[in-house]
Amino acid sequence: MRIKPRLIIVCGLPGSGKTTRAKQLEKQLNAVRMCPDEWMDALNINLHEEDTRERIEALQWKLGQDLLRVGLVVIIEWGTWARVERDTLRLGARALGASVELHYLTASPDELFERIQQRGRENPPIEREAVDRWYEFFQVPTAEEMALFDEATVIEKEIKPS
Numbered sequence: 475m476r477i478k479p480r481l482i483i484v485c486g487l488p489g490s491g492k493t494t495r496a497k498q499l500e501k502q503l504n505a506v507r508m509c510p511d512e513w514m515d516a517l518n519i520n521l522h523e524e525d526t527r528e529r530i531e532a533l534q535w536k537l538g539q540d541l542l543r544v545g546l547v548v549i550i551e552w553g554t555w556a557r558v559e560r561d562t563l564r565l566g567a568r569a570l571g572a573s574v575e576l577h578y579l580t581a582s583p584d585e586l587f588e589r590i591q592q593r594g595r596e597n598p599p600i601e602r603e604a605v606d607r608w609y610e611f612f613q614v615p616t617a618e619e620m621a622l623f624d625e626a627t628v629i630e631k632e633i634k635p636s
Contacts, residue, residue, distance in 0.1 A: 478545070478571070478572070478573060479541075479542040479543070479544075479545045479546060479547070479548070479567075479570060479571065479572035479573070480503075480505075480542075480547045480548070480572055480573045480574070480575065480624075481538070481542060481547075481548050481549075481550065481563065481564075481567035481572050481573070481574045481575070482496075482499055482503075482505070482547065482548070482549045482550070482574075482575045482577060482626075483550045483554055483560060483563055483564070483574070483575065483576050483577065483623075484496045484499075484549060484550065484551045484577045484579065485553065485554045485555075485560065485576055485577065485578045485579070485615065486553065486578060486579035486580055487553065487555070487580070487581075487586055487605075487608050487609065487612055488553070488586065488590055488600070488605075488608070489581065489585070489586035489587070489588075489589035489590040489593075489605075490579040490580055490581050490586060490589075491579045491581070491589075492551050492553065492579055493509065493511075493551060495577055495579060496509065496549050496551040499549055499577075500549055503547045504547070505546070505547035505548065505549050506538075506541050506546055506547070506548050506549065507549040507551060508531075508534040508535075508537070508538055508548065508549065508550050508551060508552070509551045509552075510527050510530045510531050510534065510552060513530050513534070514526065514527065514530065520597075521595075521596060521597075522596075531552055534550070534552075535550075535563070535566070538550060539566060539567075539570060542567055542570045542572045543570055550563060555608075555611065555612045555613060556613050557613045557615070557619060560576060560615070560619070564576075564622060564623065573624040574623055574624055575623055575624050575625070575626045576615060576619075576620060576623040576626070577626055578614070578615050578620075580614070583602075583605050583606055583609045586605050586608075586609070587600075587602050587605045590605070
C-alpha cells in the first residue's frame, strides 16, 4: 500500500511561531522540514541575503518535490508571504498527487516584534518599523484561498513560539 504524500505549508511573518509549529508537525508526522534560515545558519550565510535565500528555497522545493514523489510528508517553513508563492507550492504538490495543507500563523505587530527581540537571532537586529512594513505587505490567506487546501492536521498540544 502506497502512502499518499503530503505537503504542509507553514505561513506567517517572522515571530509568528512558524518554526515552533513546523518542528511540532515534523515530530508528530515523521516529516521532512525545509527551513532556509537553518540552512543559511549552517552555511554561515547572513539571513538578510535575499538572493541566497531564494536559491536555497529553490533547492529545498526541488528536494521537497523529490520527497513527495516517494510518498513522504514535507513541511515548507518559508513564510510564504504572497499568495502566488502558496499557489505555486500547492499546484506543484497537487501535480505530484500530494495532499496540501496550509497552516497560517499570525500575531499582532507588537507581539511579533517582542518575540523577534526575545529570540535575539537577527544581526543586525530587526527594527519595529520593519515589522510594521511586513505586516502591511503580507498577503493574509483569505477564506477563498484556504478552501483550496486540504483540512489541516489537528495538533494535539500547542507549543508557544520561542
